[in-house]
Amino acid sequence: MKTLKLRIKDKHVNQLNKIAGSVNYAWNYVNALSFEHLKRTDKFFSGYELNEYIKGSGEYLGLHSQSLQAINETHAKSRKQFKKAKLNWRTNRPDAKRKSLGWIPFKKSAIKHIATRQSGGLCLKSTIQLSLSKGQKLIIDVFDSYNLSLYQINTLEIVQDSRNRWYACITVKEYPKQPCGTDSVGIDLGLTESATTSNGDKLTIKQTQKWANTLAIAQRANNKKRVKAIHAKIKNTRQDLIHKFTTQLVKDNALIVVGDVKSRSFTNKKTKLAKSTYDAGWFEFKRQLEYKCKHAGCQFEIVNESYTTQTCSHCRKISDSSPKGRASLGIRGWICAKCGRWHNRDINAAKNILAVGLDRLAVGIPFREGGSQINIDDCQG
Numbered sequence: 001m002k003t004l005k006l007r008i009k010d011k012h013v014n015q016l017n018k019i020a021g022s023v024n025y026a027w028n029y030v031n032a033l034s035f036e037h038l039k040r041t042d043k044f045f046s047g048y049e050l051n052e053y054i055k056g057s058g059e060y061l062g063l064h065s066q067s068l069q070a071i072n073e074t075h076a077k078s079r080k081q082f083k084k085a086k087l088n089w090r091t092n093r094p095d096a097k098r099k100s101l102g103w104i105p106f107k108k109s110a111i112k113h114i115a116t117r118q119s120g121g122l123c124l125k126s127t128i129q130l131s132l133s134k135g136q137k138l139i140i141d142v143f144d145s146y147n148l149s150l151y152q153i154n155t156l157e158i159v160q161d162s163r164n165r166w167y168a169c170i171t172v173k174e175y176p177k178q179p180c181g182t183d184s185v186g187i188d189l190g191l192t193e194s195a196t197t198s199n200g201d202k203l204t205i206k207q208t209q210k211w212a213n214t215l216a217i218a219q220r221a222n223n224k225k226r227v228k229a230i231h232a233k234i235k236n237t238r239q240d241l242i243h244k245f246t247t248q249l250v251k252d253n254a255l256i257v258v259g260d261v262k263s264r265s266f267t268n269k270k271t272k273l274a275k276s277t278y279d280a281g282w283f284e285f286k287r288q289l290e291y292k293c294k295h296a297g298c299q300f301e302i303v304n305e306s307y308t309t310q311t312c313s314h315c316r317k318i319s320d321s322s323p324k325g326r327a328s329l330g331i332r333g334w335i336c337a338k339c340g341r342w343h344n345r346d347i348n349a350a351k352n353i354l355a356v357g358l359d360r361l362a363v364g365i366p367f368r369e370g371g372s373q374i375n376i377d378d379c380q381g
């Protein structure tokens with residue numbers, strides 16, 4: 001999570017002052033109530049307990065119920081943090097000796113990003129709709145130097161500074177939504193490399209292999225804590241590698257084509273391959289690509305990958321020299337007997353997968369995954 005601080009336009013000042021007054025009112029009420037409760041019972045209220053007391057008052061105060069909850073939570077938290085029985089009284093009365101700076105909290109369900117637009121100048125402007133009580137809305141315009149439309153908003157606090165300027169402090173997910181790239185790519189999923197693209201980029205995972213010895217030692221020593229830690233390390237590293245690779249793919253491409261991995265029936269045979277199939281992370285790879293593509297507006301296609309290893313990606317013929325069947329798994333490179341081109345086995349397959357995807361899009365043939373007996377979803381172990 002990170003916080004973006006955006007300046008709110010001055011035209012909203014009066015309205016914000018008024019709402020901030022309601023927040024202060026609620027704050028002072030819970031502050032007094034907490035103190036009274038402490039005196040009587042010797043116990044502090046939690047934010048949750050306070051909610052019970054203030055329930056339903058949003059309508060009178062003109063505040064959203066979740067804003068009230070946020071006030072209670074902040075009160076309970078600050079009281080704990082400052083180790084105080086009672087916190088400062090809040091007021092925004094202009095003639096008050098100690099004026100509190102305005103503060104209005106909102107939670108996710110009360111926040112809606114309406115629009116971001118370019119309107120003269122260099123800065124973007126965004127409009128945000130915030131829910132108050134009973135269908136009442138507060139609509140604010142902000143100067144937007146971040147482009148809010150790229151982010152997922154989590155919470156929003158409206159705050160005032162000592163110069164009477166108002167800001168929206170918005171917590172967002174760390175990474176903005178990236179629009180996808182413009183290229184096309186095919187991907188061959190494998191074991192030697194978990195994934196190879198038609199451009200020759202490779203994702204190598206092999207974490208189980210890397211940690212095998214360390215893990216064996218820990219297991220022999222019966223060190224359960226260590227074994228657990230190594231498993232977590234393997235899993236996290238695998239996850240991280242896949243994340244980096246898939247993010248880059250979506251960043252570069254507008255179309256991503258992946259094979260349906262139906263020939264991977266060896267996963268259900270209890271061979272050594274089963275383990276490395278899991279280690280290759282195909283399921284996770286596909287899952288991440290799918291949601292990242294959706295998020296960025298990139299097209300994601302799964303195609304039938306039959307013959308993509310055997311076919312020459314240059315002349316599109318299957319020659320005698322091409323790798324065939326399980327026995328050929330060890331063949332990493334080969335020369336096409338028809339056209340004489342040398343191929344890296346995986347890159348050639350990835351190029352063919354891309355070609356199948358492009359052909360299908362050109363003809364518009366719908367493809368349903370699941371025509372195969374084993375599909376990649378079974379590979380998660």
Ligand SMILES: [Zn+2]
Pocket residue numbers: 312313314315316317336337338339340341
């Ligand atoms: Zn050829």
